[in-house]
Amino acid sequence: MTNLAKAAAAEWGLGDARLQFVAGRENQVYRVSDASGDYALRLKRPGYRTRIEIESELQWMAALDRAGILVPRPVLSLKGRLLEPVDGHLVDLLTWLPGQTLGTLLAGGSGADAEALFQNLGRHMALFHIASDAWVKPEGFSRIRWDGEGLLGESPVWGRFWEHPLLSVADRTLFEDFRAAALRDLHRLQDQLDVGLIHADLVRENVLLLGDRIGMLDFDDGGWGFRAFDLATTLLKFMDSPNHPALRAALLRGYLGVRAMDVEALDLFLALRAVTYVGWVVPRLGEEGARERSHRYVATARHVCQRYLSNPPDH
Structure with a gap:
């Protein structure tokens, strides 16, 4: 894969730059460094996203960068293109963003x-949503949809979670309910849920801090999806933390101080986020450590789904 990365880097005039492998899941990501700076070279997994979807992602990121949102900025190739085969x-x-991830900072920080x-x-999430709404999308813009169909339909974005092959009968029934x-x-x-680009x-791991600024990666x-889904994605990983209520309150305080949003359905979106991971892991069950990861995802989803069904919202 390194030879492929070097050939890819050459499309941007960086064939002699230093390459460092960073991550490999949906993309193979390399840090590319030379005298002009540091960059993230992303080799897309074939078939995961269409060309138009990836080009739309890059156009969106470029628009966010112009709006002052801290995101990696797409770099045109020597042929003047955002994407090269x-x-x-x-x-x-993409440009390389310096800074520390939220996870790294939390590992050594106090509760305050x-x-x-x-x-x-929360404040930066709101600014990100405002900038995404203000951007006039180009003709042909296309991204996946985390709407009702994308989350719960017959073919969800991340798979039919209720058919996970390792579910117990009780868990399968719970997820179907x-x-x-x-x-x-x-x-x-x-009619009351806020929808837009998320x-x-x-x-x-995808939240980067640089001074007082917060950047967003990956x-x-x-x-397209429900704005509360973004908040739920951040909060879900902290469900077991003793300070979860304080973190939830702080995130909402920051968001609502900048932008209005109905957050009464946040518990629903916590559960929706949890079950997507149950679906996501199914095609990866053969990978090393996937069964342990699957067990954690199912346990989290079981907890939040049981809580949601036992405390339904007012009708």
Whole structure:
């Protein structure tokens, strides 16, 4: 893969630059460094996203950068293109953002620090949503949809979670019951829910802090969806933390201080976010450590779905 990365980097005039492998899941990501600076070279997994979807992602990120949102900025190739085909892979190049991830900072911070970070993150989420709404989308713009169909339909974005092959009978029944209730509640709430472009993967590894500014990485799964889904994605990973209520309150305080949003359905979106991971892991069950990860995802989803079904929203 390194030879492929070097060939890809050459499309941006960086064939002799230093390459460092960073991550490999949906994309193979390399840090590319030379005298002109540092960049992120992303080799896309064939078939995960269409060309137009990736080009739309890059156009969106460029628009966010122009609006002052801290995101990696797409770099045009020597041919003046955002995306280049290299040996069966679609490849792009982004500026490298310095800073520390939210996860790294939280690992060494105090509770008060965490609340301040979450309030600042909520503020930046709101600014990100405002900038996404203000941007006039180009003709042909296309991204995935985390709407009712994308979350709970017959072919969800991340798979039919209620058919996970390792589910117990009780868990399968629970997830089927939750799916029916969530479909009903989304339909009932459809006129009051805030919908637009969302990041859809603002976990702590994808949130970068640079001074007082907060950056957002990895827009692979960004698309059209419910704005509360972005907040739920961040909060879900902290469900077991003793300071979860304080972090939730801080995130909402930061967001609502900048932008209005109905957050009464946040518990619904916590459950929706949890079950997507149950679906996501199914095609990856053969990977090393996937069964342990699957067990954690199912346990989290079981907890939040049981809580949601036992405390339904007012009708």
